[in-house]
Structure formats: structure tokens, C-alpha cells
Amino acid sequence: MVASLFPDLVVNGEIIPQAELDAETQNHVAPKGKPLIARQKAANALAVRTLLLQEVRRRGLQAIPREVAPGRFETEEEALIRGLLDQAIPETVPTDAQVQAEWARDPSRFRSPPLWEVSHVLCACDPRDDAARTAAQAHAKALNEEALRDPRGFAALARRTSDCGSKANGGALGQLGPGDTVPEFETALRELSEGEITLEPVLSRHGWHIILMDAVAPGQILPFESVKDQIAAALERAAWDQAARVFVAGLVESAEISGAKL
DSSP states (O other): GGGGOOOOOEEEEEOOHHHHHHHHHHOOOTTTTTTHHHHHHHHHHHHHHHHHHHHHHHHHHOOOOOEEEEEEEOOOHHHHHHHHHHHHHHOOOOHHHHHHHHHOOOOGGBBBBOEEEEEEEEEEETTTOOHHHHHHHHHHHHHHHHHHHHHHHHHHHHHHHHHHGGGGGGGGGEEEOOSSSSSHHHHHHHTTTTTTTSSSSSSOOOEEEEEEEEEEOOBBBBOHHHHHHHHHHHHHHHHHHHHHHHHHHHHHHHSOOOSSSO
16 A cells, blocks of 8 residues: 555666565654655665666676675675775875864864763663553652652662662662663763763663762873874765765766655
8 A cells, every 4th residue: 555655666767666665665764654754765765776786787897795794795786886886986095184183173072981980770671561661660760759859868779679789789880881781771871970860760671770870980082193093084984975975966966767756
């Protein structure tokens, strides 16, 4: 039913089968109840891929798949498109002056990892269980409100109520750095200042967390010499991305496309 709402996708006279559109649509997300948005994203993606492969054929390029992981190689289409972009987009190596200028623009962007000293209270549940998640959330919210009313009593609250083994230490998890916790927990840490408690419980795969930031050691600004290679690589990637967008835009501008919105 969804497919019938869309016109055929045609790129320079080449008709893209509906089955390909169906398969590509599975790779795109859309707001709940709006599947047509995912369908349109799929049409756009397939239109660009088709344009690139048509250009590959025009140039007579051959696929030479590379190993992208141990025992895993590019598909023929991936190799063809990579080969096209390698040929069409010249390598742009930033100069030392450009790298230095990028660092000098704001050296504070380049820091060593921060350290967080953290305590928490855990209301454990399986987030995939709707009933258990909802019940644990209500309990966690009440505990969070209690912690906000009496921050000095956080350790006692953890000892009394937490489902984590850290309860024996008043909820203290010690020093943590980036990558030491699950992503949802780390995201919350990055938003807390020293002495702050989360205003709402944070859900992770382990359940609901009430988090106290005991102390923060922000990362130190790194000297230019230690980050210049990282900056150069980032500038090179940015230049390549921009050139790729310009190249694709040129293909789109000279093409006849229906059924996509590019």
C-alpha cells in the first residue's frame, strides 16, 4: 500500500525496481506513523547510488574489492563507488599553516579525557519489560526526588535502596572516564557539574539510575604537537566530504530524475 503512493523511481531513464525500494526502506528511520518519510529517504539514497553507478559505467571502471575487516570484503558495488570517488575527488592534504590555524582557533577543543568521580542509586529492571520498566521508573523517580531534597544523604540513600553492588560504598563508583560506562550513563555524566544530581532518573540496559557527580577533573588542553596529526586528518576528511558533496550535486544537476527529491 505504501509503495503505490510513490511514483516509479527513474534515474536517467533507468527504472529502479520496487523490490529494491522496499529493501532500502528498511535501512531508514522515520517518525512513528510516518512510513512515507522512510520511503522517500530510500528513494533519495537509491537515486544517488544509481547516479554513481551510471558514472562508473560511463568511465568504464572495474571493481577491485578491498578487505575492510578480517575475512570481509567490499561488495562489487561498494568497490565500484569507492573507485569512482577515488578517481573523481583529488586528495587534499592540509598545509602545516592550515593545521596550526585550526588548532589556534580554539585550543580548548583539544583536551585529554575528563575524569568523573561518581555515585549512583540503581533501580534495576529489564528495560524490554514494559511493566517492570514502568514500575522501576516510578520507584526511581521517588528516590531521585528524595536525593534532590537531601543531597548530603545520598550515600545513606544508596546503602538503603540501591540494587547495585556499589551500595556497600554508599553508591560510589570511583573514578570513571569516557568509555567506562554504558552510553546512556556517560551522556548524563557529561551534563552534570560537580555536586549535581540528575533531575530525572536515567535509563540504561541495567535499569534506572539516580546519579550524583561527586567531583570532576576536566581534561587538560593538549599541546599542538600532540594533536596536529589528528587535526590534519580531520581537515582532510572535511575537505573530502565537501568535495564529494559537490561531485554528487553535479551529477544530480545534470541528471533527469523522477520519484526522488534531491
